Amino acid sequence: MNGFVWIDIVLFTILAATAVGLARTRQLFAAAMLSGLFSLTSACIFVLQDAVDVAFTEAAVGAGMTTVLFLGTLALTRSREKVTPPRRSIPAALIAIFTGGVLIYASTDMPPFAAADTPVQQHPLTQRFLDDSMTEIGVPNVVTSVLASYRGYDTLGETVVVFTAAIAVLMLLGRGRPATSAEPKPREALPQPIQHDQRVLRVVSKLMLPFILLFALYVQFHGDYGPGGGFQAGVIFASGLILYALVFGLDAARAAVSPAALRRMVPLGVLIYAGVGFATLLLGGAFLDYNVLDAHDPAHGQHLGILLVELGVGITVTAAMLMLFYSFAARGVGR
């Protein structure tokens, strides 16, 4: 037993408490905040389990972006829920217990946690990814090389998922007024400019903003060497602009990055990614075979390919996250 176990236990206790609290509270606002806390704590656990990239993403996406979206929705709707009647809770509990039971049953034959001889560690994939990737691709962050090259096609799919969500939300919420308003405006919508007397907030935000954006660029381009990459960078970049919108108002943010530009950037990123795939096809390789991008030095081709697709991811994620925010926020302003 090392010290990690105790950290584990503390974190898991927090997680469980958060989950129970989140299940029990009828204040949706509190539930949303607890959900953010839940994500953040789980990110800590991911760090402990060496999944730094995942932790990074979970913190940015789960704790950050998702919470913003929940709050944005709550601002447009109501924040208390009804009492759950037993006719719903009892079957739900049974299903949950059954599912959990099956998983516990399954876990009894799972390899011991963190053992070195698990099938996962023993599979030839491990050696290929951890040892050979340095020669084949030459990117120290193996997560990046697997993500962008070995399983680059999954990542293309993932980018497309973000793209899908963005256009779906655009289709549902649009950027204009709601067609019918069922009830009068419930309360102040979220992104009004903060009053002038909160000067500290404005100044501090303004100071922080360049650093946030710079950090996002660092994350974007340093993904080869440390944790990070297009997704994380995109979310951070978007968060910076969301902060700007929160403090200075939606209109100011829209003046800085117009929705029209976003509407072009979202597909552009996907196009860049898929375009790399088609380029490799045209150069005579397989789809997304970056080796052919540089006829003389395949490793350089890999670098170039990864750079390009990460750029595509970054553009789409930034634009999509911002667009999501705009859509929710504009819905509130419109009312």
Place this chain on the structure above:
Amino acid sequence: MTALFDALMQNPAVALWIAPLIPLAAAASSALLGGRRNLREGITVTAGVISAALAVALWPHAEAGLRVTLWDWLPGLTLAFELEPLGLLFATVASVLWPITSVYAAGYLRGNDEQHQSRFFACFALAIAAAIGIAFSANLITLFICYELLTLSTWPLVTHKGNADARKGGRTYLLILIGTSVGLLLPAIIWTYVLSGTTAFRSGGILAGQAGNATLTVLYALFLFGIGKAALMPFHRWLPAAMVAPTPVSALLHAVAVVKAGVFTVMKVSIYTFGLDTIRSSGAGELMMWVAALTMLTTAAIALTQDNLKARLAYSTISQLAYITLGAALAVKTAVLEGALHIATHAVGKITLFFCAGAIYTAAHKTRVSELDGMGMRMPYTFAAFTLASMSIVGLPPLAGSWDKLLLMEGALDAGFPLMMGVLMLGSLLSLGYLLPIPIRAFFRPAPGAASDDRVITDFPDGDPPPRPVPMQEAPLACVVPLCITAVTCVAMFFLEDRLIAPLARVLEGP
């Protein structure tokens, strides 16, 4: 035209192909021509005449064993036609009566100003195509497909009027017919296929020695009840329900296509799937024989109580169909021949009766037996035809129906069921009881309303009654001519009987 016909006859297999195509083409043209009534009906009648001629022309080839494979549809599922005497007999009945019914229908529909006439003619022709398909089917699958097509194509005819009653009747019709065929007949076919590995019709049957007696009995029952169109009790309800249809449809259902397709299928299954010997030796027929006898007597008794003319005829049909099923279930040569013959004779007799009922409705808007008093003089041709046809169905010589009743009694003796003779006699007596009172009322009872008029008219100074106290008020010519033709046929068939069943008799003799 004749040259074409000759060419066809040189190559009867092609004729087999074409036989169902002619009504199909007529159906298509009726559907497409829409409101152009004369052209539409002209084409229908012409097509009818052609297919009747084709059917008659095929008779010389009846025993040639012609077979055409339409296509190999799926593994184990081949659609094929085959020419054999029983099928040809049914095809002939259907295609000869089709043009006659068409003429009648044209008169009836116009006379009553019915809606949706194009749909009527299209579905009618489609039904004929299906019936011919059934007649020529070379295996149970082909037969089943045509059988279902027949049900579906006649449903719009039953629901023709479109009011709530008609829709309800149509629902009963469809549910019972498809319910029995999918729920009982199809499983029976599948079972047969599983037992014998084929569904083809073969002389002598395909099930001999393939299963135990109990299995065969159950299977036979599945078949006979599953063939809902044969209207064995308790699956007979659809026929009275279908009475909501216009009269030419009833004629089609009862005489030309639907019920005859049912009993034809019963015969076909008995002869070619089971084989008469198998039915007899396994005892499969005995149970169904009594079911048929029960149906015959019960429905005849119900017919006696019906005042609505068409309803009475409907129950009469159920009762008469049971004769045919009975013949098949007795499974001796004479009885089976009776069945085959009865398909034809009952068709001609019953179609005449329905034509008459329709003519009465068209001319006088009367639907009840009790309203017919004194109608005989107003519609002499109609009621003369009615009398002839009734006598034929009861089985009085010298009319078509007399032979088959005789043959059936002989068959009952051959099969060793003398008790059945008594049942048959009782059945005939009952049919006498429900049919003959109708013409008797019409001819010999004074018309209720006309009685006083008569007195006024007869009160002439010189005391002489006028030669015709009631003016003739027949239905349109298009209605009267067909019914006269069929009535005359009732007589003619008495003399043609031998020819109709001789080929089948030879098949039954076996090689």
Place this chain on the structure above:
Amino acid sequence: MIASHYNYWIAVVLLMIGLYVVMSHSNTIKKLIGLNVFQVAVFMLYISLGKIEGGTAPIVDAAFTVYSHPLPHVLILTAIVVGVATTALGLALVVRIHEAYGTTDEDEALIADRREAERT
């Protein structure tokens, strides 16, 4: 068993809580929150598969020799993004449902629909 498997079990318990929230609550927002918890629990299950005793993050460096397996990380990165995409779409639907029905409660909305159907 306990020492070597507790990681999985805690993930399973969290998963059950998430699933229970999704299934039992009729409030659409709460359902989505539950869905998030449910998915995060699954992520934890996956990530624990890659962990190796004494290992470090899979960023190749001369200083280390034992690395955790990168593949589960890659998979879960994808899954997280799928999760946020689903949540965003779900929330957009919640906003529209609230506009159309005046409620974010699924049961209430269904009742409203039924009433409307009865009226016509």
Place this chain on the structure above:
Amino acid sequence: MIAHLPILQVALPLLAAPLCVLLRSARAAWWIYLLASVAAFGSALLLASSVATHGPLHYAVGNWAPPFGIAYVIDAANAFVLVLVSGIAVATAIYAPRSIAAEIDPQRVYLYYACLCLCLTGLLGIVATGDAFNVFVFLEISSLSSYALIALGKRRQALLAAFRYLVMGTLGGTFVLIGIGLAYAVTGTLNMADLAQRLPALYGNRTLTAAVGFVSVGLAIKAAVFPLHAWLPSAYAEAPSAAGVFLSATGTKVAIYAFLRFAFGIFGAGLVFGHLPMSALILIVGTAAMLAGAAIACYQDDLKRILAWSSVGQIGYIVVGLGLASQQGLSAAFLHISAHALIKGGLFATAGIVALRLGTTRIDALAGLARSAPAVFVALLLGGLGLIGVPLTAGFVSKWALVMALIEADQWAVIAAVLLSSLLALVYVGRIIEVAWFREPPLLADTAQPSTPAPMALAMWGLVGVSLVAGVYAAPLSRAATAAAAALLGTAP
């Protein structure tokens, strides 16, 4: 060129989606979607013919040999589904413009086409891939885009339906993810062929058993297999007509294909149907589905809802076929996948035309349809006959094959259920036809019905017509289904 077809099949529609959004014009977006689906259909046909003559095609994306990278493997089984899905996509493309113009805010039409492209991409991706996790990614692409496609229905019920689908669908997708994770935990690989090779040594392993369970339940939710079907009826009934055509014909079928691939291509029939009592379970579930779906359809009073509930029942036939896990059963399942896709697609197309002409799809409103719109009515009738399984329709061919397979397996009770549910189909189809044909329209019926736009009629007749041709000339389809089944079972030459 042929060598790259497997990826082009999926990548072309994928590329089309961002183009639709960039060009931001409804007309251009339609053209792009049309071209993309035609291209996908063309490559699917080429692939199918190539597979039929030269055997399975393998494609390593990024040129990383499996199991290190993601591989596409095209064999007779997924070529069959690829052709079907992309063919339906073409029909939808022809059908869509007029239907969408009537139902969707013109500002959003280009986004709608982008979503259709994405949905097509997702479905094709699920089918083409040879990597278990890749299935999940593309499953989510198709799911997210279908939620959006459904949510844009005209009535507010569409929003609720989409939300319920989203929750159920995400649970299903996550269940699949759990199942894949468990299988990964005991093997360390995600490549299907690699998994299939390593798993037989692990039969009896509890983790693996649970993996089978989670994948099955997850995909059963996606395929709306009774009793996990609750999302389907309102989702398909409330969706805009064009989306209804596409999704009803393809969505659940692809999920069923994915299950087939997992069961036979990964876990192996020996595990799923040998070690585990899956066969009996599937037969029970499938039988319940075909009876319950058809029975509930009889009580609906909206055309689209009848069709949607009928889908729940018809999925039961497919499920029963695959539950037999025999050559005959699987080919019957493939036959019914295609037959039902064509018939239900055609019927939803018809329902869309009805909605356009009458403004509603309530059963009562159909009175007099046979006279006011005879062509639409005939399509409805022919499609309905196909649902019942009347001979000479595609529905009969597949039911026949299913019954033959059931006979071979001595499943007499299931045969009885098949026949009974066909009778129930007769009832619900009969209700539609009866009203449309025989009931007189109300006196004040507005005579100014818009006529059927030619492209919509073309798509409708295309689908219904192909289903009829497939019913009559059943041999080619039957051969393809047999080959597909053989490919799954590994008995292909």
